[in-house]
Amino acid sequence: MSRLQHFGWFLARGFGPHGWGHPYLDWDWRWTTPELYRQSARELERAGFDFLLIEDAPSLGSADTIDLRVRHAFGGPKHDPLLLAPYLFQATQHLGVIPTVNPAGTLPYTAARQFATLQHLSDHRLGLNVVTDTGSARHFGDAPPLGHDAAYDRAEEWLGALRALWRSWQDGALVADPVSGVYADGRRLDAVRHRGEYYAFDGPLNALPFERGEPVIASPGGSGRGLAFAGANSDIQLALAPLTEASVRDYRARIHRAAAERGRAASDVRILFAIQPVLVASAEEADRIVAASGHPDDAALREIARRQSSDLETDLTTLDLEAPLPAGIFGEHVSQGSIRRLVGDRDVASAPLRAHLTALSTLGRISDRSGFVGTADEFADLIEELGEWGNDGVLLWGDLHPVTVHRMLDELVPILRRRGILRREFVPGGLHANLRAF
Secondary structure, eight states: OOOOOEEEEEETTOSSOTTTTSGGGGGOOOTTSTHHHHHHHHHHHHTTOSEEEEOOOSOOOOTTTHHHHHHTSSSOOOOOHHHHHHHHHHHOSSOEEEEEEOTTTSOHHHHHHHHHHHHHHTTSOBEEEEOOOGGGGGGSOSSOOOOHHHHHHHHHHHHHHHHHHHTOBOTTOEEEETTTTEEEOGGGBOOOOEEOSSOEEOOOOSSOOOSSOOOEEEEOOOSHHHHHHHHHHOSEEEEOOOOSHHHHHHHHHHHHHHHHHTTOOGGGOEEEEEEOOEEOSOHHHHHHHHHHHTSOOHHHHHHHHHHHHHHHTSOOTTSOTTSBOOTTOSOTTSOHHHHHHHHTTSOTTTSBHHHHHHHHHOOOBTTTTSSSEEOHHHHHHHHHHHHHTTOOEEEEEEOOOHHHHHHHHTTHHHHHHHTTOSOSOOOSSOHHHHHSOO
8 A cells, every 4th residue: 555755856066067968958057056956955845845954065175186076066065065055944944954964064063053043044955964074174164074984973973062051941941922022041051061072162052942843854874883873863864775675675674673773763753765867758678778888989988987976075087997896095084974875785806887877877667677777657666666665755866956846747746746746735834843743
């Protein structure tokens, strides 16, 4: 039986040059102004999506890869998604907006105050996608970058500090009684003297407490430390895993165990699997696309290498297609998830770069569960099947150009609603309330 699932949109390109490199650039949307994003946010809300999550990378990368990242706008430029959020809140009434934030970039007190302000301005629709990008460290001070696990340790201290500040107004601290003339009771404000491994500051926070919950916390990450962080802290976990029943159930069980170890319930974390489908009009068209994708020429492989170089902050374009990846080519700061997407289950010591890039080029059919090319009905079948395995929802992956949004959703949304998978109405109370509605 079909069950409602949550839907989010992952703005994978971030607040960057939307339309660049695509024919729809000639629609003449300006990516630096808000209306492109406002229009698409309205369409996502109309479609019943819970939230829009905006990727970000504050750095243009290392000196060796900056040109690769900006030449075709794969990795930059990017503007700050936190400053885009108010425009999107103004354009919508129910849609949650989740900009990506980096604990290294903002001290806890400043971050807690800014996020509290946006939570109130948005009527409790703010979320924070907490990432531990260590490659950006040099932009925020002269301290050496942290290792993978230590960056998560810092993020956990940072998030705990934010919560301590948000909760520094005890129950009853806000009086707001015109008759007595008392606005707040200072005796009910906690000083919050924090002296941690990475941060030191005093409270209380100079911002009002929340009426309907703190900002929603989202996190990516597939490492053991990343899953532990999600179990302890996150309301939404962005999942990348093979969409087989065994894999989905195993991934969910790992998150739920991590939550239980920190005294939380499994239902405290909504797990959404990220999918980037290629939706086409017919099964025959899908078959043609899949067949062609398995035979990329060298020019196509070089294009994939350029894109991967941006994500991996490692120049793959100068490497021999017929040789294996050099040992130690990826720095410690490079995302383990990004490396896994490149190498898959192939033997890194023997598989040539051509094999890795060809695997990324090769698409599969939704109908046989080998990939994500297919019709809207076939994709709805997959989402329905995920629901039978206990899935909480799906994160669709793409840019936010209105052409992209309509191509993916125009046929899909009615199908999902007729099957009882996609919500028709929101509940009052903000993002937390809608995530907990089912």
